[in-house]
Amino acid sequence: xxxxxxxxxxxxxxxxxYRAVARAYxxxxxxxxxxxxxTIVAASIATGVSAQGMWRFAGDVLGFDGPLRLLLFAFIExxxxxxxxxxxxxxxxxxxxxxxxxxxxxxxxxxxxxSSLDARSPAEAIFRLAAPLVAAxxxxxxxxxxxxxxxxxxxxxxxxxxxRAMVRLGLAEVSDRTASEVDAHRRLxxxxxxxxxxxxxxxxxxxxRKMRAALAxxxxxxxxxxxxxxxxxxxxxxxxxxxxxGALYNTNALIDLRPPVPWAPEPEPQRPHALPVAxxxxxxxxxxxxxxxxxxxxxxxxxxxxxxxxxxxxxxxYWDKQIDRKFVPRAADxxxxxxxxxxxxxxxxxxxxxxxxxxxxxxxxxxxxGIVDTGTFPAIVVPDGPERQxxxxxxxxxxxxxxxxxx
Numbered sequence: 001x002x003x004x005x006x007x008x009x010x011x012x013x014x015x016x017x018y019r020a021v022a023r024a025y026x027x028x029x030x031x032x033x034x035x036x037x038x039t040i041v042a043a044s045i046a047t048g049v050s051a052q053g054m055w056r057f058a059g060d061v062l063g064f065d066g067p068l069r070l071l072l073f074a075f076i077e078x079x080x081x082x083x084x085x086x087x088x089x090x091x092x093x094x095x096x097x098x099x100x101x102x103x104x105x106x107x108x109x110x111x112x113x114x115s116s117l118d119a120r121s122p123a124e125a126i127f128r129l130a131a132p133l134v135a136a137x138x139x140x141x142x143x144x145x146x147x148x149x150x151x152x153x154x155x156x157x158x159x160x161x162x163x164r165a166m167v168r169l170g171l172a173e174v175s176d177r178t179a180s181e182v183d184a185h186r187r188l189x190x191x192x193x194x195x196x197x198x199x200x201x202x203x204x205x206x207x208x209r210k211m212r213a214a215l216a217x218x219x220x221x222x223x224x225x226x227x228x229x230x231x232x233x234x235x236x237x238x239x240x241x242x243x244x245x246g247a248l249y250n251t252n253a254l255i256d257l258r259p260p261v262p263w264a265p266e267p268e269p270q271r272p273h274a275l276p277v278a279x280x281x282x283x284x285x286x287x288x289x290x291x292x293x294x295x296x297x298x299x300x301x302x303x304x305x306x307x308x309x310x311x312x313x314x315x316x317x318y319w320d321k322q323i324d325r326k327f328v329p330r331a332a333d334x335x336x337x338x339x340x341x342x343x344x345x346x347x348x349x350x351x352x353x354x355x356x357x358x359x360x361x362x363x364x365x366x367x368x369x370g371i372v373d374t375g376t377f378p379a380i381v382v383p384d385g386p387e388r389q390x391x392x393x394x395x396x397x398x399x400x401x402x403x404x405x406x407x
Contacts, residue, residue, distance in 0.1 A: 046135035053115025108136040192244035
């Protein structure tokens, strides 16, 4: 009867323990993914292996026994777990494991070395070295996954990855090009390199045998490119080949380039300046060599028909007044004096200079001085009666004298 009671009590005790463990596990795994749970389980097993090694080290090397051995053998493992918990909290608050993350690796390495010192064979030493490092690696990967989940970015970029190794060996491509595009590019590059080599050998005065070998290789590369890339009929491939040859042939020009300094201040934009005021007719004549540089034309304003007609009448009145003074005004003068745009003044002048009076003045300037009227700096000869002629140089709407013709 007593045995039955003991069995019943043991059953209820085991069921209560099972329920407590299941409840604790559900609470533990409620907000954790499967990989996090497996990471914790594997790290716990690896830590147990390391602790067993430290148990033997404490008894065989340090001579601890009894309760002292039980209390002191796993102090490094406890420190590792404490540093790991602190590092995880730092990562959640400051997005970095900090000094506690480095302490995890340092203490794990110390535990691995001490455990391996009491090994009885090389295989056991390697195993005891590997177990703590596996636990630290699993902890690090768990931290990296959680860091990426919180911040959305990884801490480092590995230089050695399977993808980079495949690219380095030539077994993979870094772009989305197809196999035919990659093959065509490589064949065109071979043609360009062969052409550069043959040209360099010819400039260096290579022997006929070497030149024949270089030209034969160039011819062979060209034949393969025409056969496999469609070089003879594909304009894009032809342009790509010429671009590669142009870059290879002009490598020496790179040493003469003067690129802009990236940290130099940007030049201030030039502001439109006012028209220069000449102190004398000769100075004005020298300054007015380019009409376009003299006057910066603003964007034409939108005007109505009546205003356009008034501007045209004003321009015509100014033109007739200057023709009466025996010289042909420039388009810049018309635009400045009447307010019309420079383009409109040029159109008016092109029509009005064909009139008899203006044409006669322009023809006299050409016959006497050989000056062709360009609308920039007209120079004319003003007749003043049948008995004499006075040469007058006109510019900027003025003459050397206030009244050159006695008018």
